[in-house]
Amino acid sequence: MRTTVMWRSVAAVAALAAVSACTVQAVGTPAETPARTSPAPSRAPDDAKPSAPAVPSKPAETRAPVPTPKVLWSKGDKGRDVREVQARLRQVAWLFEGPTGTYDSSTVTAVKGFQGKRGLPKTGRTDSVTWQRLLRMTREPGKWELYASGGQQAAKPDPRCMTGRVLCVSKTSRTLRWMVDGRTVSTMDVRFGSQYTPTREGVFNVSFKSRHHVSTLYDTPMPYAMFFSGGQAVHYSSDFAATGYNGASHGCVNVRDEGKIAALFSQVRSGDKVVVYW
Structure with a gap:
């Protein structure tokens, strides 16, 4: 009997403990469960990693192209400016003939020599760089330098040349106009006597002609x-043809173009007027 009571007491205590255990579990801290953790982020593939901002590559350093000098005059050009180029080349002893006013082979050769001496490209063309260098080394040529070999435009005819048949000779432009009734038939370069044997000025007439x-x-x-x-006469001069204005006559009017004076000789008559003026 006593054994039965003791067993029941033990059972009751066990039951109470069980109830207490349930009660605590119900109202107390819940039973420990595995801690919830956020899932580990999946690792992005390497190629998805944000990369450092690209640094723009520095462009290769390049030099600006050197502009090609402008060509001012070249072979075949003609005119007063070409005469000046030639006259200045004569001043620095790169050209020994002319000026002719025509940019010819001799001028090309002279320009090449001038350029090569100064380290410039030897093109033979007068470009802006060559021209500036030539300007710094020379002075502005005078009228007689520009027309050292003739080619000057004939001066305006003297009023006394405007009627009849006239050999109209200008000392200013060093030209002769053959004129008939105010119309110019032909023109040619001429030279005159030196200061010791000057060509007389005034109005004259052709007294006679002599071919040889x-x-x-x-x-x-x-x-x-x-x-x-x-x-004093108007006549052809081989010396004038050869040396130009480096020489002078003994008072005559020298013509250097044999073809032109031959044609003139065939047209002029004795008695035709001759006017020599400045």
Whole structure:
């Protein structure tokens, strides 16, 4: 009997403990469960990793192209400006003929020599760089330098040349106009006497013509001679043709173009007027 009571007491205590255990579990801290953790983020593939901002590559350093100098004059060009180039080249001893006013082979050769001496490209063309260098080394040529070999435009005819048949000779432009009734038939370069044997100025007439004349005073040929004042005549001069204005006559009017004076000689008549003026 006593054993039965003790067993029941033990059972009751066990039951109470069980109830207490349930009660605590119900109202107390819940039974420990595995802690919930956020799922580990999936690792992005390497190629999805944000990369550092790209640094723009520095462009390769390049030099600006050197502009090509502008060509001012070249072979075949003509005119007063070409005469100046030639006259300045003569001043620095790169050209020994002319000026002719035509940019010819001799001018090309002279420009190449000038350029090469100064380290410039030897093109033979006068570009802006070559021209500036030439300007710094020379002075502005005078009228006689520009027309050292002739080619100057004929001066305006003297009023006395405007009627009849006239050999109209200008000392200013160093030209002769053959004129008929105010119309110019032909023009040609001429030269005159030196200060010691000057060509006389004024109005004259052709006294006589001599196709194969030889000077009795100087013993020199005077072909196609047309005398107008004593021993002074208009005639062809081989010396003028060869040396240009580096020389002078003994008072005559020298013509250097043989073809032109031959044609003139065939047209002029004795008695035609000759006007020599400044």
